[in-house]
Amino acid sequence: xxxxxxxxxxxxxxxxxAIFLIGVLGSPVSSKGNNIFxxxxxxxxxxxxxxxxGLIATxxxxxxxxxxxxxxxxxxxxxxxxxxxxxxxxxxxxPGVVLGVPTVALVALCLGFVVTRFIFLNVExxxxxxxxxxxxxRLDSVRGLVTPAIVGVVLCCLSLWYLLPQIxxxxxxxxxxxxxxxxxxxxxxxxxxxxxxxxxxxxxxxLAMMVTALGIARLTAGxxxxxxxxxxGSNATADFEMLRSLxxxxxxxxxxxxxxxxxxxxxVLRFTPFGRYVYAIGGNEEAARLxxxxxxxxxxxxxxxxxxxxxxxxxxxxxxxxxxxxxxxxGLELDAIAAVVIGxxxxxxxxxxxxxxxxxxxxxxxLSNILQLHNINSxxxxxxxxxxxxxxxxxxxxxxxxLLAYLRLPGGQPARKETAAAKRPPQETPxxxxxxxxx
Amino acid sequence: xxxxxxxxxxxxxAALLTTTALLSTGNAFAQDKKWKIGFSQVTTIEPxxxxxxxxxxxxxxxxxxxxxxxxxxxxxxxxxxxxxxNLIRQEVDALLVSPKESAGLTGVVQQAIDAKxxxxxxxxxxxxxxxxxxxxxxxxxIGRAAGEYAVELLGGKGKAAGNVVEIxxxxxxxxAHDRHDxxxxxxxxxxxxxxxxxxxxxxxxxxxxxxxxxxxLKTNEKIDLVYGHNDPMAYGAYLAAKDVGREKDIxxxxxDGLPNEGVQMVNKGELTATFTYVTPxxxxxxxxxxxxxxxxxxxxxTLPTEKITKENAAQVxxxxxx
Numbered sequence: 153x154x155x156x157x158x159x160x161x162x163x164x165x166x167x168x169x170a171i172f173l174i175g176v177l178g179s180p181v182s183s184k185g186n187n188i189f190x191x192x193x194x195x196x197x198x199x200x201x202x203x204x205x206g207l208i209a210t211x212x213x214x215x216x217x218x219x220x221x222x223x224x225x226x227x228x229x230x231x232x233x234x235x236x237x238x239x240x241x242x243x244x245x246x247p248g249v250v251l252g253v254p255t256v257a258l259v260a261l262c263l264g265f266v267v268t269r270f271i272f273l274n275v276e277x278x279x280x281x282x283x284x285x286x287x288x289x290r291l292d293s294v295r296g297l298v299t300p301a302i303v304g305v306v307l308c309c310l311s312l313w314y315l316l317p318q319i320x321x322x323x324x325x326x327x328x329x330x331x332x333x334x335x336x337x338x339x340x341x342x343x344x345x346x347x348x349x350x351x352x353x354x355x356x357x358x359l360a361m362m363v364t365a366l367g368i369a370r371l372t373a374g375x376x377x378x379x380x381x382x383x384x385g386s387n388a389t390a391d392f393e394m395l396r397s398l399x400x401x402x403x404x405x406x407x408x409x410x411x412x413x414x415x416x417x418x419x420v421l422r423f424t425p426f427g428r429y430v431y432a433i434g435g436n437e438e439a440a441r442l443x444x445x446x447x448x449x450x451x452x453x454x455x456x457x458x459x460x461x462x463x464x465x466x467x468x469x470x471x472x473x474x475x476x477x478x479x480x481x482x483g484l485e486l487d488a489i490a491a492v493v494i495g496x497x498x499x500x501x502x503x504x505x506x507x508x509x510x511x512x513x514x515x516x517x518x519l520s521n522i523l524q525l526h527n528i529n530s531x532x533x534x535x536x537x538x539x540x541x542x543x544x545x546x547x548x549x550x551x552x553x554x555l556l557a558y559l560r561l562p563g564g565q566p567a568r569k570e571t572a573a574a575k576r577p578p579q580e581t582p583x584x585x586x587x588x589x590x591x
Numbered sequence: 592x593x594x595x596x597x598x599x600x601x602x603x604x605a606a607l608l609t610t611t612a613l614l615s616t617g618n619a620f621a622q623d624k625k626w627k628i629g630f631s632q633v634t635t636i637e638p639x640x641x642x643x644x645x646x647x648x649x650x651x652x653x654x655x656x657x658x659x660x661x662x663x664x665x666x667x668x669x670x671x672x673x674x675x676x677n678l679i680r681q682e683v684d685a686l687l688v689s690p691k692e693s694a695g696l697t698g699v700v701q702q703a704i705d706a707k708x709x710x711x712x713x714x715x716x717x718x719x720x721x722x723x724x725x726x727x728x729x730x731x732x733i734g735r736a737a738g739e740y741a742v743e744l745l746g747g748k749g750k751a752a753g754n755v756v757e758i759x760x761x762x763x764x765x766x767a768h769d770r771h772d773x774x775x776x777x778x779x780x781x782x783x784x785x786x787x788x789x790x791x792x793x794x795x796x797x798x799x800x801x802x803x804x805x806x807x808l809k810t811n812e813k814i815d816l817v818y819g820h821n822d823p824m825a826y827g828a829y830l831a832a833k834d835v836g837r838e839k840d841i842x843x844x845x846x847d848g849l850p851n852e853g854v855q856m857v858n859k860g861e862l863t864a865t866f867t868y869v870t871p872x873x874x875x876x877x878x879x880x881x882x883x884x885x886x887x888x889x890x891x892x893t894l895p896t897e898k899i900t901k902e903n904a905a906q907v908x909x910x911x912x913x
Contacts, residue, residue: 186682194680201673396698473668475694482667524677530635530663 167472167544168518175522188525190256195405200472202517203406204229204481206510208466209488209495210413211340211458214421216492217434218451219501220347220354225462227365228339229481232332232466237380237476239323240333240392247372252331253315253348259334260311262341264304270503279500325392339365340459344452356556358455369478380476395471406468413461418506430454434501491516494544514552597904599750615642624658626874626883629678630687634666638823639870641715642849643689647872649671654880655666661776667747668695675699679706685723685879689871695753711879714873724878726871726892730766733866733896737844740864740898741816742777744842745784752783753815756807758800760820767792770820772844787811800827808835816842822853829861848899850911 177525179189188194215222231251238248309331318327339361347357373380395405403411421427429450432440441447462481471477495512497504518542523533546552557564628736630647633641637819644661651659660678664671668691676699678686686708697718703710716725718783741846745751755778760767778784787807800819808812808831810905817832819825825845832838838861856862871894882888899907 172907180681188680188682192681194677197673197680201669201676204669445819469669471697473672473695474698475668475692476666477695480668520673521677524662524674525681527660531666 154247157213165507165511166514170520171515172523175518178522178526181523190524194521194525196398196407197405198514198517198521199410200404200522202513203404203410203489204435204465204469204472205484205491206410206513207413207461207468208458208481208484209491209509209513210410210417210506211454211461212485212488213356213495213497213504213506214417214430215458216456216489216497216499217421217430217501217504218454219401219434219437220451220454221358221489221499222340222343222455222458223355223358223485224343224365225360225458226481226484227362227369228336228459228462229466229469229480229484230369231365232336232463233476233480234369234380234386235335235476236328236467236470237334238372239328239382240470241322243322245319247374251372252335253312253319253369255338256311256331256334257308258313259337260307261304264302264307265300268300268303300492326394327465329467332544333460336459336461336463336466337456338459340462341452341456343459344455347455348451349417366478372501373476373478385412392471394469396500405506406472409464409468414506414510417457418510421506426450426453431502434503436502487516490541492543496548498549625656626880627658627660627681627683628685628879628883629660629662629681629683630688630689630876631664631671631674631678632689633664633671633691636666637850638849639847639868641829642851643870643872644669645872646870647687650873650876654756654876657876657880659876664691665841668692671696672699675703677709679703683708685709685711685883686911687711687713687875687879688717690715690717693718697773698708709879709880709882711875713862718828723726723882724888724890724892726875726878728868728871728894728896730769730868731773732893733846733868734770735776736773736866736896736898737818738848739776740866741774741818741844742781742784744844744863745781745816746831749781750783751778751781754785754787754813756787756804756811756817756828757791757816758788758803758817758819758824759790760795762790762792767820774818787814793819793827795821795824797823797827797830800824801831804828804831805834808832808837814841815843819843819845821845822847822849822856822862825853825862825865826856829856842857848897848907850908850913853909854904854911855913857899857901860901860910864898864900867899869894869896 175189179187181187208229212222212225220564235248236254239252242248283349315327315331318324323331343354343361346352346356350357364433398404399408418580421430429440429445429447431449432445433450437447447551466476466480469480473480491512492504492509493499493512495508495509495510516537520533523536528536533543543552546555553563553565555564556562600790600906619789628651632640635644647659648660651657655906660681660683662671662674662678664674671691672695675686675688675696679702680700688696688700688703688710690700690712693716699712700717701720704719704721706840708743710721712722712725712727714727716727722732741755742748745753757771759771780859786802791802791803800823804817804827814832817828819826819828822845825843829838829841829843831843842863843860843861845856846868847853847863848865853862853865855863871892874892874894878888878892
């Protein structure tokens, strides 16, 4: 086995460990004799610095596994940060409230529909058996609408009951944590809906949304057009400080959100039918659809979650930088995509994992940290980062040998694509039976 | 087969070694320096910021006891905050920050202050008063100087008359408002002065100012003076006038006076005058060293402006080695 092959078979976390070791071994020592890289504060900094990109990358991973892409996340984050800052600082009915509160109501309503429909139909179908399909359709049309509607309205009323008293004077931290992610979720769902219902390229739709959302963010921010400062010390932000603090004095809150998102979404992708559908759609959407997977709904859900996580990232952004800004998160989508790709998720879809993304995000974060601690020229930093992205992907896609062979360099061996594709680990592309025909 | 593996491993090892060698050059001669001073810059691709860095590096070269670390925030708040966090971890003796914006950087500046690092805020302020010193220019003062000179150009106090085009920087930015207010303190007193455009922004950019001016030239027969909130915009206006052959009838005033930008334009006779908005780089570093040596420093230092016209432009260029 050649070294290249060895490298490409190596699990990604070895890369993470390697870069960590490089960081430790090459760590600069401060003037007071402390090891800088390994210091507790520095590692906390890294975790906090990567958490925004990390949250975005988490949502992006599932989208990319389905074979799509979400370029709008940066702009969605911008909208949510503006809404969030407005809710925190401006009393009364602001554009933020106008955008936020109805959204929460709408999302609650939809959630009611989705949740009850899902549960209700599953129970009904398992009782009825496959031959009673015609009856199912009839039942769907009646009970499938009435029950969800009731649950949705109840959820909607509950959220309004909680939110409306908060409009005067200002929103508290819980209200903001509810509203901003819902705004993100709504815009993400719109993305998904247009992609699925309009049968358009995800690239085009989310690109358009990137521009649109930027405009909405600026319109919402209004006259200021730039920064909505959230000053510390004002009443509303006292609680908000919590989102920047260390939890139990150990882990920074943004990091906790990031880890939580990775664990929860990772479990969903790995252990639930939804997760299997996501992989199946990415592997072969047509086959997935033919085997009974509601591919459209699953795809919409991945975009909605991506928007939701962008919204959460926005709240953390506002807490950390004490401002909402229409250009918050600019360029973030590219960082996130890079981290996802480094994490071994294929842009072709069907392959990848959140653990990989987690490693990718941390590799990027540690790399930036190490280069910065050594005061490497910032332009050179960009060059190094770009080269590392290409190198990693070449190794992971097992195409490094092809490139070397093409250049007639030693060690070049075509990877024989067909067998490589056939040998992909089975647990990463589950057979469609797992998803579709389980009755 | 095996030998080939060895070769590749060797190559890999060599690559790693080079990287680490590259990595460690940064602090190779850090030991014999007395003060380690960190400077967090917003971006390096804007001409004024580039001059800013040049000034501070030139000043650092005069102080052999100082090791200066400059970071580039790439025009992103997140990156700049991370930069400052890194400088704090490196336990710099003093921190110089030129914030991208006040709100976003306040938290991390406070963090540095809490870590007992003296903080010198340059150019744009932060929302706390605990920093050691603020060094920056005063845009209102510069606007006033420009306004005073504009009145002089248009016929003198009480008699000034003419049509003025003012090209704003970004509408949402404080410097633009200050440069506007200062200018109008003088020109508003002159009944003969007419303003042709109503708050048109060129967003600090030459191309946008060109388009603005091209339109203004089409709709106005007579334009006497153009006041651009920075030199590139004044120059853009000049180019627009030149393209329709009317540049000789119009006087162009800009602001910033960078040696290789505004001063060159004035020297070539393209702009009538520019007013320097001095970068706080050199002064900031001098103050930081003063403070580290145990001297007292003032809380705020306002940098003066200088009027640059055809008469002194050549000299200024010479002083800057151009």
